[in-house]
Amino acid sequence: MPPAQISYQKSGLPETGTLVVLSGDGAALGPAAAGLDAATGGTLGRAISAAAFKGKLFATLDLLAPAGSLLDRVIVIGLGKPEDLKEFDWTRLGGVIAGRLGEAKASAAALLLERPDGIAVDADQAADVGLGAMLRSYTFDRYKTKKKDDEAPKSLKLTISMDGHAAAKKAWGAREGVGEGVVIARDLVSEPPNVLSPEEFAKRCKALEKLGVEIDILTEKDMKKLGMGALLGVSQGSARPPRLVVMKWMGGKEKDKPISFIGKGVVFDTGGISIKPAQGMEDMKGDMAGAACVTGLMHALASRKAKANVIGAIGVVENMPDGAAQRPGDIVTSMSGQTIEIINTDAEGRLVLADVLWYIQDRYKPEFMLDLATLTGAVLVALGKTHAGLFSTSDDLADKLSKAGQATGETVWRLPLGPEYDKMIDSQWADVKNSGGRYAGSITGAQFIKRFANDVPWVHLDIAGTGMDAPQTEISKSWASGWGVRLLDRFVKDNYEG
Numbered sequence: 215m216p217p218a219q220i221s222y223q224k225s226g227l228p229e230t231g232t233l234v235v236l237s238g239d240g241a242a243l244g245p246a247a248a249g250l251d252a253a254t255g256g257t258l259g260r261a262i263s264a265a266a267f268k269g270k271l272f273a274t275l276d277l278l279a280p281a282g283s284l285l286d287r288v289i290v291i292g293l294g295k296p297e298d299l300k301e302f303d304w305t306r307l308g309g310v311i312a313g314r315l316g317e318a319k320a321s322a323a324a325l326l327l328e329r330p331d332g333i334a335v336d337a338d339q340a341a342d343v344g345l346g347a348m349l350r351s352y353t354f355d356r357y358k359t360k361k362k363d364d365e366a367p368k369s370l371k372l373t374i375s376m377d378g379h380a381a382a383k384k385a386w387g388a389r390e391g392v393g394e395g396v397v398i399a400r401d402l403v404s405e406p407p408n409v410l411s412p413e414e415f416a417k418r419c420k421a422l423e424k425l426g427v428e429i430d431i432l433t434e435k436d437m438k439k440l441g442m443g444a445l446l447g448v449s450q451g452s453a454r455p456p457r458l459v460v461m462k463w464m465g466g467k468e469k470d471k472p473i474s475f476i477g478k479g480v481v482f483d484t485g486g487i488s489i490k491p492a493q494g495m496e497d498m499k500g501d502m503a504g505a506a507c508v509t510g511l512m513h514a515l516a517s518r519k520a521k522a523n524v525i526g527a528i529g530v531v532e533n534m535p536d537g538a539a540q541r542p543g544d545i546v547t548s549m550s551g552q553t554i555e556i557i558n559t560d561a562e563g564r565l566v567l568a569d570v571l572w573y574i575q576d577r578y579k580p581e582f583m584l585d586l587a588t589l590t591g592a593v594l595v596a597l598g599k600t601h602a603g604l605f606s607t608s609d610d611l612a613d614k615l616s617k618a619g620q621a622t623g624e625t626v627w628r629l630p631l632g633p634e635y636d637k638m639i640d641s642q643w644a645d646v647k648n649s650g651g652r653y654a655g656s657i658t659g660a661q662f663i664k665r666f667a668n669d670v671p672w673v674h675l676d677i678a679g680t681g682m683d684a685p686q687t688e689i690s691k692s693w694a695s696g697w698g699v700r701l702l703d704r705f706v707k708d709n710y711e712g
Contacts, residue, residue: 217397218312218351218370220344220390222383225328225375232287232323234311237262237269238330239295246326254282262290269330270294271303272310272688276318289314289323296331302623304339308346309688315370316351327376340374340382341389347372348393349689349696354404391517392703396696399503399510403682403694407482407499412449412530415481415502416457419509419528425516432458442569444548445529448562451486451539452532458570461512461526465519466712472523473710474580475512475702476570478563478587479505479530486533486559487541500694501563503681504586505530507698514703521711527574529566533559545644549573550666553644561649563587564659568666575670582611582671585663586681586698592655593676599685601627602697603676605660611673614709615701621708623687624701626675635661 227233227250235247241262243251251258257280261267267275271294280288291311293299315323327335327343351370355361376382402410402418416431423429434455437446442458449456464472480501484490490498505528512526540546544556546565550572554565567585574583593603601619604626606612612628619625635657638650646665650658660674677697684695 216369217348217393218372220348220372220374220386222340222374222376222379222386224379225326225377227326228285228324230284230286232289232315232318232320233285234289234291234315234323234325236293236326236328236330237267237290238293239269241267241269242330244326244328244330246328250283254280257281257283258288258290268292271298272306274310274314276314287318287320289318293330296329296333301621304342305346305623306688308343309350311343312347312350312370312372313688315372320370322371324373324375327374334378335376337378337381337385340376341385344372344374344386345389345393346689348390349396350691352397352400352692354401354692354694357406388518392514392700394517395510395514395699395703398513399506399696399699400692400694402506402509403500403503403696404692405499410481410499411454412457412479412481412532413454415479415505415530416459419459419461422461422512422516425513426463427512427516428462430460430462440549440573441547442549442573443546444554444565445531445569447540447544447546447556448480448486448533448565449531451536452534453536454532456529456531458573459528459530461509463512463516463520463524465515465521466523470523471581472525472578473706474525474527474574474578474583475508476567476574476583476585477505477508477528478502478566478585478589479528480563480566481530481532483533483560483562484535486535486539486562488558488560489535490560497683500682501588502530503588503677503694503697507586507677507681507696507702510696510699511702514699515706520706522706524706525574525578525580527570529570531566533562548666552646552665555641555644555647557647557649561659563589564662565648567663571663571666575668580670582608582673583667584611584673584675584702586675586677588678588681589659589676590656590678594679596629596656597627597679599679601625602680603656604628605631605657605674605676606672607631607664607667608671608673611671615673615705618701618705618708622700622704624680624697629657631657631660631664
């Protein structure tokens, strides 16, 4: 189902249809909503009082066919106390509104976006409301041939009525591209693995060319010439060849060094010879959530014409256990020249990233490299599904990402690095081994990747808990969250656009 269509118009009340109004702490109404109450002989006020509605944050009250009005329904949404409203709450509000409209099976509605406390809603807040509604209305149902009779309408048209609508409309023009980037990431993670092969993933990245993104695709032959033995070792058990996709958006000054984002793209991970248990293996179609995020991010940045030079790169492979698959005990040589002892073929994502990071730093000399990967189950044990694990050689980058996470609700938590952990992945037979054993698994995974970052400032985000099978929130009811697109777009916007 396509996500909600959002539009903005001058403040005013519709005469018919479905209307959403906001209520503050103590059930206070804004001027226009209070005017509607007066025009209907106090219908809203009586309903609010009878329901003991207090206007708490995201509380809802549904009035059907209110007396004295031709409206079909009025939905009241609580905003709570003004001092409790955080930036991300405006996005959450949009999600709550779209969710309630979905439950009501409304195909169209108007939102009267005014604060009961008299403070003006600014353009960015209004755009965030639209973004939240767009993301909440997303579903992935393209493979369902039969629909239930009681399902919500195909799409929602939400008209946001407010003062300052022209500025809000302009802000929405940029925010809509970010929402589209999240949708792209969600779609990619949700696709079944028989459809989303490495070649198909690369083909979908090519669609970004229409936005001005330059796309380079490296084949298996290209990677062999470059000596990418780590990435190719993961892929060699699959009948479907790997791809390395580089996406370039050059919206900044010519002299500015690019910033780079790198995603793990294992389109299906059986674990290889170190095969995973059968239970839950179907979820391993989402082991490319890092690559999906980078793809969605590049769409977002290009769509809003970000004033930054950005390289997005994804290593796309399938990890299968056929007769040609690599074995525990094998030693492979990475593009960097470092040799790697394979301890566990299910520790494959770090092998992919090792070669892609080396390629990006060698070819593009970026200001920093940030990689995202559904890397370890250990990060789920440590942080659950609320935060992504953050590892970095740069305090400055870590701080900037933490702030962007608080602003967008896609939060990160920094975990340690150190030479003590490095010792856990020293190999008797090669330069490094790809698994440090049971303990500190997310940390040793990060320590492994760090060896291939060289001296370039580097961040690793372990998104195993947030990128797929993510918690249900006000803005996401999907198995695939599209996590990271909004976080990294905000990170770029706040810090790297001139």
